[in-house]
Amino acid sequence: MPEFPSDSVGLVTPQTAHFDDPLALACGRTLPAYDLVYETYGTLNAERTNAILICHALSGHHHAAGFHSTDERKPGWWDAHIGPGKSIDTDRFFVVSVNNLGGCHGSTGPTSENPETGRQWGPDFPIMTVGDWVHSQARLADRLGIERFAAVIGGSLGGMQVLQWTLSYPERIAHAGVIAATPKLSAQNIAFNEVARQAIRSDPDFHDGWYADHGTAPRRGLKLARMVGHITYLSEDAMGSKFGRDLRTTDLNFGFDVEFQVESYLRYQGDTFSTSFDANTYLLMTKALDYFDPAAPHDGDLARALAPAACPFLVVSFTTDWRFPPPRSKELVNALVRADKSVSYVNIDSSHGHDAFLMPEPRYQAVFAAFMNRVAGDLGLEGQS
Amino acid sequence: MPEFPSDSVGLVTPQTAHFDDPLALACGRTLPAYDLVYETYGTLNAERTNAILICHALSGHHHAAGFHSTDERKPGWWDAHIGPGKSIDTDRFFVVSVNNLGGCHGSTGPTSENPETGRQWGPDFPIMTVGDWVHSQARLADRLGIERFAAVIGGSLGGMQVLQWTLSYPERIAHAGVIAATPKLSAQNIAFNEVARQAIRSDPDFHDGWYADHGTAPRRGLKLARMVGHITYLSEDAMGSKFGRDLRTTDLNFGFDVEFQVESYLRYQGDTFSTSFDANTYLLMTKALDYFDPAAPHDGDLARALAPAACPFLVVSFTTDWRFPPPRSKELVNALVRADKSVSYVNIDSSHGHDAFLMPEPRYQAVFAAFMNRVAGDLGLEGQS
Numbered sequence: 001m002p003e004f005p006s007d008s009v010g011l012v013t014p015q016t017a018h019f020d021d022p023l024a025l026a027c028g029r030t031l032p033a034y035d036l037v038y039e040t041y042g043t044l045n046a047e048r049t050n051a052i053l054i055c056h057a058l059s060g061h062h063h064a065a066g067f068h069s070t071d072e073r074k075p076g077w078w079d080a081h082i083g084p085g086k087s088i089d090t091d092r093f094f095v096v097s098v099n100n101l102g103g104c105h106g107s108t109g110p111t112s113e114n115p116e117t118g119r120q121w122g123p124d125f126p127i128m129t130v131g132d133w134v135h136s137q138a139r140l141a142d143r144l145g146i147e148r149f150a151a152v153i154g155g156s157l158g159g160m161q162v163l164q165w166t167l168s169y170p171e172r173i174a175h176a177g178v179i180a181a182t183p184k185l186s187a188q189n190i191a192f193n194e195v196a197r198q199a200i201r202s203d204p205d206f207h208d209g210w211y212a213d214h215g216t217a218p219r220r221g222l223k224l225a226r227m228v229g230h231i232t233y234l235s236e237d238a239m240g241s242k243f244g245r246d247l248r249t250t251d252l253n254f255g256f257d258v259e260f261q262v263e264s265y266l267r268y269q270g271d272t273f274s275t276s277f278d279a280n281t282y283l284l285m286t287k288a289l290d291y292f293d294p295a296a297p298h299d300g301d302l303a304r305a306l307a308p309a310a311c312p313f314l315v316v317s318f319t320t321d322w323r324f325p326p327p328r329s330k331e332l333v334n335a336l337v338r339a340d341k342s343v344s345y346v347n348i349d350s351s352h353g354h355d356a357f358l359m360p361e362p363r364y365q366a367v368f369a370a371f372m373n374r375v376a377g378d379l380g381l382e383g384q385s
Numbered sequence: 386m387p388e389f390p391s392d393s394v395g396l397v398t399p400q401t402a403h404f405d406d407p408l409a410l411a412c413g414r415t416l417p418a419y420d421l422v423y424e425t426y427g428t429l430n431a432e433r434t435n436a437i438l439i440c441h442a443l444s445g446h447h448h449a450a451g452f453h454s455t456d457e458r459k460p461g462w463w464d465a466h467i468g469p470g471k472s473i474d475t476d477r478f479f480v481v482s483v484n485n486l487g488g489c490h491g492s493t494g495p496t497s498e499n500p501e502t503g504r505q506w507g508p509d510f511p512i513m514t515v516g517d518w519v520h521s522q523a524r525l526a527d528r529l530g531i532e533r534f535a536a537v538i539g540g541s542l543g544g545m546q547v548l549q550w551t552l553s554y555p556e557r558i559a560h561a562g563v564i565a566a567t568p569k570l571s572a573q574n575i576a577f578n579e580v581a582r583q584a585i586r587s588d589p590d591f592h593d594g595w596y597a598d599h600g601t602a603p604r605r606g607l608k609l610a611r612m613v614g615h616i617t618y619l620s621e622d623a624m625g626s627k628f629g630r631d632l633r634t635t636d637l638n639f640g641f642d643v644e645f646q647v648e649s650y651l652r653y654q655g656d657t658f659s660t661s662f663d664a665n666t667y668l669l670m671t672k673a674l675d676y677f678d679p680a681a682p683h684d685g686d687l688a689r690a691l692a693p694a695a696c697p698f699l700v701v702s703f704t705t706d707w708r709f710p711p712p713r714s715k716e717l718v719n720a721l722v723r724a725d726k727s728v729s730y731v732n733i734d735s736s737h738g739h740d741a742f743l744m745p746e747p748r749y750q751a752v753f754a755a756f757m758n759r760v761a762g763d764l765g766l767e768g769q770s
Contacts, residue, residue: 027639127639187624187647188616194648195612198655201641202605204589220587227580228613231573239572252676254412254512256586256668260675262572263579270583283641290645291637 007083008075009041009066009090014106017143023101023136026129026291032115036140037106038062038098041082042090044146049379051146052088053137054078054097055154055161058229058285059277061105064097065090080360087368092381093150101136102128102284110280111212123209123280130157130292134164138172151375153177155357156324157285160292163332166309167294175375176309177368179316180357182328183302183335184293189323192232193286196225200279209280218279223270225282230269235320235353295335302335312342312378314371316364318356319349344371392468393460394426394451394475399491402528408486408521411514411676417500421525422491423447423483426467427475429529434764436531437473438522439463439482440539440546443614443670444662446490449482450475465745472753473538477766481529486521487513487669495665496597508594508665515542515677519549523557536760538562540742541709542670545677548717551694552679560760561694562753564701565742567713568687568720569678574708577617578671581610585664594665603664608655610667615654620705620738680720687720697727697763699756701742701749704732708739729756 004010016037023031039062044051054064056077065082067075082088082095099107102125110125117124141149152165152173159181165173185193200206203221211217234242243262258264295302313336317329326347336343348364350356356364375381389395401422408416424447429436439449441462450467452460467473467480484492487510495510502509526534537550537558544566550558570578585591588606596602619627628647643649680687698721702714711732721728733749735741741749760766 186621187628187645188619188621190645191612191616191624191647191651194645194651195609195616197641198612198652199584199609202609224580224584224587224609227576227583231576231580234573236571236573239576243572254672256582256672260572260575260579262576266576266579267583287639287641 003070004067007085008079009083011070012039012041012063012066012068012076014039014062014068016106017140019136019139019143023132023139025126025132027126029126031101031108031126034101034108034136035106035112036098036101036108036136038096038140039064039066039076040097041065041095042093044094044144045381048145048147049150050092050381051094051096051141051144051149053141053149053152053165054082054088054095055133055137055152055158056097056100057154057156057158058289059273059282060158061103062097062099062107063105065095077358080358081365081368087365087372088153089372092376093372096140096144096146098137098140100128100133102281102288104278104281109278110209110284111278120212122212125280125284127284127287130160130164130288131168133161133288134168137161137165138169141172148172148174150379150381151175151177151372153179154181155179156181156354157289160289163294164292166311166313167305170308170310173311174379175311175371176313177316177371178313178329178332180318180321180324180329180354181332182324183295183332185290186328190290192228193290195228196286197283199224199228200283206279211279217274219274222277222279222282223274226273226277227266227270230266232323233354235322235351237320237351238353238355241351302331303338306335306339306341309336309339309341312374313344314367315343315345316357316367317345317347318352318354318364319347320351321354321356323354388455389452392470393464394468396455397424397426397448397451397453397461399424399447399453401491402525404521404524408517408524410511410517412511414511416486416493416511419486419493419521420491420497421483421486421493421521423481423525424449424451424461425482426450426480427478429479429531430766433530433532434535435477435766436479436481436526436529436534438526438534438537438550439467439473439480440518440522440537440543441482441485442539442541442543443674444658444667445543446488447482447484447492448490450480462743465743466750466753472750472757474757477761478535478757481525481531483522483525485513485518487666487673489663489666494663495594495669496663505597507597510665510669512669512672515545515549515673516553518546518673519553522546522550523554526557533557533559535764535766536560536562536757538564539566540564541566541739542674545674548679549677551696551698552690555693555695558696559764560696560756561698562701562756563698563714563717565703565706565709565714565739566717567709568680568717570675571713575675577613578675580613581671582668584609584613585668591664596664602659604659607662607664607667608659611658611662612651612655615651617708618739620707620736622705622736623738623740626736687716688723691720691724691726694721694724694726697759698729699752700728700730701752702730702732703735703737703739703741705736706739706741
């Protein structure tokens, strides 16, 4: 009797790679040594040409597919797309998924020990950029003997890492999958991030980031940050059809207990997140989003910024995504066209807003599968399918 | 030398009306006695037919036009539309603007003394509904000897009060101006209100609403609530063109001080508001928004709910308003048409988002002025212009 679904990668075990060579960061500081925690699914072929790198979003991590135990209720965050016979077919690809530096799921970050002080890095952990992450991911590739990824793929903040890969290491990426992303944040995106940061930093339990020393955590602030985030992840339509104005009780209570379903949902999401995620990590991740702007050093000319890119792109957006809406993807597509790059663009009809990139929308899966078939074909991997 | 612009109503003095007859509220409780603070501009004619009632929005108040002193830097919140020769022409209309019950600008609210206890009402102040406000406004009209308003006009939450007037007192309103409003909130609207409430209520200085007894106020929470609110008042475009990603300093600081203009703007708006507005009032106002749903007692059939309405409507929306976007106004317009009411609808091209209803957009002013001319014409007030 199988313990897991037949199209699941099944039981997976995270691995840790330790790096002792210092990593110079965009902020000017250097990380003397660090760990990267990652998972792999499938088998690296003898030619080492079938590796796919998965980049995660704001609150993501390395656990993209399969299960950590038979008790785990939910599989990894991109399990809908990674597995035997799925879009990212682990029968032919070797998939690598890494927790980014600054994270709170095993890779070196604010909750790790600072070797210089012997206590947690906390707020002293350097602010990371998308570029820093890509450099650290390239070192992990070195460690795994992967000279060139068949594809680097990611959604949202993950898509920004993919874009950065095509600019920082054009010779090491054969295909780029940029999903539900944007070449830079809008003022409104930054504004929402700023509310999240203010919520965390103004929580009296934040203690300037040294909350661990005080045996506490800014849970109220992190809860609020997550509630605001959730509103931006769902489309207005999705919220409407999910909750409408349904009351939890038949009558209004004329008080401040939960009355509408959407209140209950948001409070629950916020509470859960606030006990499982590190606040300093959340702050760092929002800054990495705000800072991403590859066109900035080129006077805002994105096409010029894209000059180094050498691989074909798939760009995907979702109709009801109002966090990074289709026009932001089109901006990238137009710049790629102006820069004379190879790009396919698909705007997927979905009611799920930004979160659609995580979901098994049939047309999205078909587009994704076709792209991965092209990746396999370009690299002569067909026979392995 | 004139102290004020020639099209200003000039120096105005708020007045207070005290009511000793108890007001029964939707929540089932009764307000034993209360004050309403209000301002008037222009002169009530002998026939008492030229009175206009202005209803305010979430954080509004009675000071809609003119100046409280020669030192006041900014005039009332709707000064762009109220004054001699302006859309709401005080040379022919008598304008009444009232601070709603539960407010914090002079009318009885959470910061007033509870006669039963001798201390501030605080969180014990009853939760008000749009219907309660309309009843209290009708009593003020009685006091002023106004049997029927030539028009009741308001934007946002103010527009909901106008709509309620047409249902609660159809014989007392000759024209309705419903601007940038909605017949009920969406799940997303409620979600944003819930984040604001959680921000205030989870602030350790909230003390279950008894912050005044502790000599403090939940300023961090109120600041966050206002920051979230501001994002929803501005269009993405307006934010983009106002701030773009402009940095305050030339270089990124890789820290959490202000780096982007939009951060500075939001922090400033939040700080200012948090020292000038009462948190319990803010909570009440968001609840009044959430609860407004005149179609609810009619199985959600808005056209059926609108049956009592007897006056012509002007409905105005703004193209970039994403808080109460044009489709929400169209919902109201369609229901009015189905209910066989007289309605004019205009969707104004504006880049200012929800805040556009406060601004002197030329086409908006022209539409507004034409509507007020119709009001004057219908009531035979032409000669006074």
